[in-house]
Amino acid sequence: MPVTGRWPAARSSTLSGSRQRRCRTAPAAPKRTAPGLIHVRLTGQTWLDPAFAIVIALLILVTAARLVMASTRVLLDETLPADEMELVRRCVVEDRGAVTVDHHELRARRAGSHRYIDLHVQVDDDLSTGETHDAAHHIAADIRVWLPNVDVLVHVEPLRRHDVTPRVE
Template sequence: MSKNLKKEEYNRLVNLAGRAAIFAASLLILVKLIAWVMTGSASILATLTDSLMDVTTSIINLLAIKIALQPADDEHRFGHGKAESLAGLAQAAFISGTSMYLMFNGISALVNGHQISATNVGIGVMIFSVIVTILLVAFQSYIVKKTDSMAIRADSLHYRTDIAMNGAVLLALILAGYGWYWADGVFAIAVSFYILHGAWQIGRLSIDALMDKQLPKSDEEKIVKTAYHIKGVRGVHDLRTRLSGNTKFIQLHLELDDNQSLLEAHNKADQLEEALESDFPRADILIHLDPLSIVEEEKLNDKLQFETSPVTSDKDNI
């Protein structure tokens, strides 16, 4: 994310990405509906259903983004960022249900079998769908790079699967044009599994955020390294990190020499906070100052307690 990105610009970009997704999905619903009526293709019905799901989840995303962007208040002191993760979890559940429906529809088409009409219309619509989806994903990727929004990232992940899905349906229609009508049902089933995989990815990311999973190891190592670059810092411990929406929460204990004033210690904490804000824009940072002698005393007490604790054998626990 751009270090100089202001909150107002962030809000504008993520809202723009949300509206773009709704517009693209709505446009594809219209053309796919026409193609399905003209062809009767099960695989086109599958991708039409997916587009209906897309517009629903994109609307949910846009609403979640609006909630997540609200500032912290008296009842939500840590902000509303987890609304994005809740939206992602709702997307995963909705996508999973839809994929099961598509799977049964594909099995029915494969077992019963039927010819497809106007395959050229279907092929043209699917080529158009692939182009529109590629353009949308490219725009979303730009927004994610600028904002690091989890909601837009989840939405983009789903639309990336749509590119492959639309390509698969396009291939199925081409094969059906040569009389291989079984391909329509097979590809509908394959699409359902692909969508289910995308749901699992979105759900995993959302659950990680809701369960306050720590930031990546590379981020935590960067935090510790930044702390040691501050002159006079003797150590770092009890580092805790998590992600909520677009806000990274960072808490740590900073070990400093005893023989300095409170003002000097406070200045070092300010230097570290400023450096971390440069690396992690809009992060919520909490730094606790610990005298080095107290830290060493606590470590010594922990070591003595461990060495003097009785060792209980398995026989004693019976």
């Protein structure tokens, strides 16, 4: 399998081809300066040379800003895209069956090419620890099938929470 075939899933900036995009701006600079110099030479209007230089400087700044934003996304955590969050929700809902009843507190983030997902599922109080443990593993395994490079933490809690009040003695 070609390495680039996995990039959309892995979101690797190394494989993104950003180097090729950066290198395309370098040959474009002479193409943008030549018309300005020719126009100054033919018309004698010297103000056009600085105007073209400002336009080229702005293009360079825009390219630099895009590169900084792309690099920052790799270094800092960010939330998963909406389509991936919906995929996680679908995995949880489809795994409900007789064991899990509901889910909440779904938190997901991406750091570089790796994803971290944390969610709470509520289960029937009458189920054994083994049954709820198996359900949590099943949900995590289903998410791992659809999303590569992911750590999944499924926290199981009872459907009916009992308010625990501290004893005052």
